[in-house]
Amino acid sequence: MLIAQEFVRPIIDWHGVAPELTLLAIGAMVTLVDIIWNEKAQRIIPTLTGLGFLAALLPVLTLWSDRDELPRVMWDGAYVVDEYSLVLKGLFLVSAYVVVLLATNYMHDGDYYEGEFYQLVSASVVGMLVMTSARDLISIFVAIELISIPAYLMAAWRKRDLKSNEAGLKYMLMGVFASALMLYGMSLLYGFAGDTRLAAIAPALRSSESIPLITLAVVFVVVGFGFKVSAVPFHTWAPDTYEGAPTPLTAFLAVASKAAGFVALMSVVIVAFPEQSGVAEPLLWVLAAVTMTVGNLIAMRQTNIVRMLAYSGIAQAGYMIAPLAVFGDVPSSAARAIVIYLVIYAAMNLGAFAVVITAARKTRSGEISSYGGLFQYAPGLAVLMTLFLFSLAGIPPFGGWYAKYQVFLVLVEPATTAGYVLAAIGAVNAVLAAFYYLSIMKQMWFMPEPNGDHTRVQITPSLQAALAITAIVTLVTGVLPGVIPDVGDLVVALP
Amino acid sequence: MSLFALIAQETPQFLPQNIAFGVIAVISVVAALKMVTTSNVVHAALYLVLVLASVAATYILLAAEFVAATQILVYIGAVMVLMLFGVMLTRAQIGAEDDLNHDQRWIGGLVAALLLAVMSYALIDHYGDDRLPETIVPQTTAEVSDEIFSTYIVPFEAISVLLLAALIGAIVVARRD
Numbered sequence: 001m002l003i004a005q006e007f008v009r010p011i012i013d014w015h016g017v018a019p020e021l022t023l024l025a026i027g028a029m030v031t032l033v034d035i036i037w038n039e040k041a042q043r044i045i046p047t048l049t050g051l052g053f054l055a056a057l058l059p060v061l062t063l064w065s066d067r068d069e070l071p072r073v074m075w076d077g078a079y080v081v082d083e084y085s086l087v088l089k090g091l092f093l094v095s096a097y098v099v100v101l102l103a104t105n106y107m108h109d110g111d112y113y114e115g116e117f118y119q120l121v122s123a124s125v126v127g128m129l130v131m132t133s134a135r136d137l138i139s140i141f142v143a144i145e146l147i148s149i150p151a152y153l154m155a156a157w158r159k160r161d162l163k164s165n166e167a168g169l170k171y172m173l174m175g176v177f178a179s180a181l182m183l184y185g186m187s188l189l190y191g192f193a194g195d196t197r198l199a200a201i202a203p204a205l206r207s208s209e210s211i212p213l214i215t216l217a218v219v220f221v222v223v224g225f226g227f228k229v230s231a232v233p234f235h236t237w238a239p240d241t242y243e244g245a246p247t248p249l250t251a252f253l254a255v256a257s258k259a260a261g262f263v264a265l266m267s268v269v270i271v272a273f274p275e276q277s278g279v280a281e282p283l284l285w286v287l288a289a290v291t292m293t294v295g296n297l298i299a300m301r302q303t304n305i306v307r308m309l310a311y312s313g314i315a316q317a318g319y320m321i322a323p324l325a326v327f328g329d330v331p332s333s334a335a336r337a338i339v340i341y342l343v344i345y346a347a348m349n350l351g352a353f354a355v356v357i358t359a360a361r362k363t364r365s366g367e368i369s370s371y372g373g374l375f376q377y378a379p380g381l382a383v384l385m386t387l388f389l390f391s392l393a394g395i396p397p398f399g400g401w402y403a404k405y406q407v408f409l410v411l412v413e414p415a416t417t418a419g420y421v422l423a424a425i426g427a428v429n430a431v432l433a434a435f436y437y438l439s440i441m442k443q444m445w446f447m448p449e450p451n452g453d454h455t456r457v458q459i460t461p462s463l464q465a466a467l468a469i470t471a472i473v474t475l476v477t478g479v480l481p482g483v484i485p486d487v488g489d490l491v492v493a494l495p
Numbered sequence: 496m497s498l499f500a501l502i503a504q505e506t507p508q509f510l511p512q513n514i515a516f517g518v519i520a521v522i523s524v525v526a527a528l529k530m531v532t533t534s535n536v537v538h539a540a541l542y543l544v545l546v547l548a549s550v551a552a553t554y555i556l557l558a559a560e561f562v563a564a565t566q567i568l569v570y571i572g573a574v575m576v577l578m579l580f581g582v583m584l585t586r587a588q589i590g591a592e593d594d595l596n597h598d599q600r601w602i603g604g605l606v607a608a609l610l611l612a613v614m615s616y617a618l619i620d621h622y623g624d625d626r627l628p629e630t631i632v633p634q635t636t637a638e639v640s641d642e643i644f645s646t647y648i649v650p651f652e653a654i655s656v657l658l659l660a661a662l663i664g665a666i667v668v669a670r671r672d
């Protein structure tokens with residue numbers, strides 16, 4: 001008879017997990033308030049959720065101010081709080097706050113379920129916070145599912161619209177398929193190492209000779225994450241889902257959910273595959289090059305602005321994969337460049353979505369042609385959209401140029417032919433992308449309003465706040481790029 | 496030399512397990528093939544029960560009792576019953592249907608065959624010569640629970656949030672308003 005060894009109570013660093021716990025408490029509180037006061041509470045729930053995200057930011061700040069204690073390693077290296085995870089936690093909380101601001105009027109005016117929407121957003125953000133610190137396969141998998149499953153449901157939130165049903169269904173089927181692939185790759189990694197911790201997988205892979213099996217594991221894991229970040233050729237769900245889902249949720253998917261996929265990809269590739277760059281780099285190189293090019297080429301032909309932003313987001317994802325194509329030589333700078341890109345991309349893309357949502361309050365349309373005459377009846381909005389589009393195109397002095405500049409720096413740093421060629425492809429793509437961003441600007445500034453309707457656009461206080469936050473971040477990161485905190489070294493040795 | 500003698504020669508103490516594995520593997524592969532080729536939705540669901548049950552049997556052979564019990568409770572107990580309810584409560588046709596197959600099945604088959612070839616090659620290349628250890632220590636449920644409530648406490652808590660969120664979301668999407 002086997003007698004199990006006595007249970008040892010784990011030592012929990014409560015300060016280290018405070019952001020997650022705070023958000024968990026807020027999510028539970030929102031659920032309770034919704035249940036107890038029902039209809040009466042619908043007005044305050046968005047505010048409460050938004051404040052909750054800001055409240056969860058407080059422990060992140062106290063952890064940051066206590067930087068000497070970092071990295072806080074918990075559960076034998078399965079959960080790590082370091083500079084990298086804190087910067088990303090901040091990014092996710094602020095992006096989620098902006099998404100709540102975008103959703104406030106949209107969900108109310110559309111007469112959709114409100115309380116439940118914010119509960120699902122909070123659940124998804126809890127997953128994102130866990131993801132930034134997760135350094136073992138099980139936590140990463142659970143976090144990615146916690147991020148995705150509420151998002152599948154929220155994509156189908158506009159229940160009376162068939163397009164939204166299609167969005168939710170397509171997203172769920174493709175997402176589940178990707179999870180299965182990723183899980184198979186993870187099971188192979190676990191078979192190799194006998195350990196789920198990323199830092200323990202790296203030495204196990206190093207001492208192994210079986211290239212075919214390692215390749216299979218790396219390919220499955222990277223392909224699984226490729227779906228989540230909508231890299232070409234695994235992007236087919238993105239345009240339909242983005243178009244059909246409620247637009248604030250689209251902003252959430254395009255920014256926060258995609259960033260979470262990148263966090264998982266970065267953590268796994270940089271911590272677990274440092275010696276396998278020969279296998280992972282060519283794969284990521286091709287993914288980056290194809291994603292940028294195909295995303296941009298299809299974006300040019302779009303007439304719906306949300307679909308165009310979806311394809312532009314796919315192209316931007318290509319830039320974010322690019323540093324990983326040379327990660328073997330420069331792992332820390334690759335991680336730094338991607339985090340900087342994620343921060344700036346979040347600001348400028350959320351900003352563009354804020355303008356789209358605001359303009360749709362008047363035009364009731366997502367067509368690019370409906371942006372004619374925007375400058376005449378809403379000059380402020382047109383100027384802000386120009387700012388975000390310039391930034392997306394990478395034109396100084398707005399944030400986007402610095403993000404692209406960092407990516408190019410990393411690509412040329414190892415001085416390899418592969419890096420130079422990918423940088424050249426990226427440069428050509430930047431020109432392609434400018435073309436369709438400029439076509440929207442032409443529409444806004446020079447074309448007449450299609451219906452001759454020059455009534456003003458009503459910008460609600462929450463949308464004003466969202467526009468202000470995103471515009472300020474886009475401007476400041478472009479002029480003073482040093483404000484983005486450094487993420488330090490990602491790899492933490494096992495205790 | 497007969498197959499049994501071959502197996503017995505390799506690892507005599509695992510003869511019964513090896514025979515059992517062979518039987519279970521055949522059942523699960525045949526049931527999986529029948530599941531995708533049958534033209535009756537209810538039959539497909541029942542074949543799936545067989546596949547999942549043989550997976551559970553494999554877990555028992557590997558001395559993973561907790562995983563085997565979970566497999567039976569969750570997959571056969573809950574997921575399958577849900578699927579059968581789904582077939583009954585929706586307007587899906589019960590009985591044979593002619594148009595369950597579609598033109599993409601050949602491409603699907605080709606991809607599956609390719610994947611099988613690549614994965615078998617990679618797995619045999621790495622594990623081909625490995626043998627089971629002389630003694631297998633069964634993993635007790637108590638050990639599993641100790642791990643869940645210490646090392647894996649974060650994913651465990653995250654899953655409870657996930658279940659609540661999935662529940663709330665499913666009610667909103669499924670309810671009639």
